[in-house]
Amino acid sequence: MARMKFLCDAERCIECQACVTACKNEHEVPWGVNRRRVIVMNDGQPGERAVSVACMHCTDAPCAAVCPVDCFYTTADGIVLHDKDLCIGCGYCFYACPFGAPQYPEQTAFGVRGKMDKCTFCAGGPEPAHSQEELTKYGTNRVEEGKLPLCAEMCATKALIAGDGDVISDIYRKRVMQRGGRPQTWGWQSAYGEGV
Template sequence: TVNEGVVGKEFSLSMACMHCADAPCQQVCPTDCFYIRTDGIVLHDKDKCIGCGYCLFACPFGAPQFPKNGAFGTKGKMDKCTMCAGGPEETNSPEEFHKYGQNRISEGKVPMCASMCSTKALLVGDANEVALIKTYRATHKGKGIATDSYGW
């Protein structure tokens, strides 16, 4: 939520990781905890992270975040969207699940955000296929809707 608590100014906006091909978070990390899988998903190794926050400031989307919970205000290590692809631990192991959540990609599923999006606005897949879907929606979904201004 952006502008949370500001009446009339707050709104929801997806600020998830865009899994950049040339990820700024990876470039600035002093411990090289970020890595890009062969399928383009940008992940990070929580065991290598020192919580410096460089990635947060380098990311144009503000995707890496400090966890909201911690003892006595400690921030700990960074966390970010994994596109539900797990982490460096053994695939679908209890350790991977504990640190990174369900590895939906290895199960042949789309990330949870795309699965649960009620408007189907979040799409995951090959960029060219996603672009075709977006183009189709933009050119076909509004056909027949009047564009005249009413009341004038």
């Protein structure tokens, strides 16, 4: 069984924000909500790196673990989705998520939280596929059509790759071997040290 994952190749990301724009346009994401963001580290210094970040569709998702109304579910191919009809906008998932993926619309005064919104891996939600309800609440459902998330498919430098974990790790491994160095994935040195 496939397990859908994102991987951002920091060596290739040029911080063009095309992934952010593609996501917002495809899903008609409301003002104030960014399902995907580009994070820049060491901005303006030698060794500057940019990484495109959204929901990483964790295998053991902390957002789902802390949700008091259990509105999260994981599809058979590992995509973490949620039911906006159940969400109470408490914000626990935002505190639990290490990537800051859950977002809340800012359409009302005094910072009132609305229903949580996050990346769906372009897989819609629990409404009938391609229905108006699904489009309004969760955005388009590309995965059901056999397509991958638009952010990854639009990436000009192929820095952001998405799909079955086996396939994307294979693609990334070939790139690293071609470069003749060590993997430069975000956090690699923190996790494995300088020498690995």
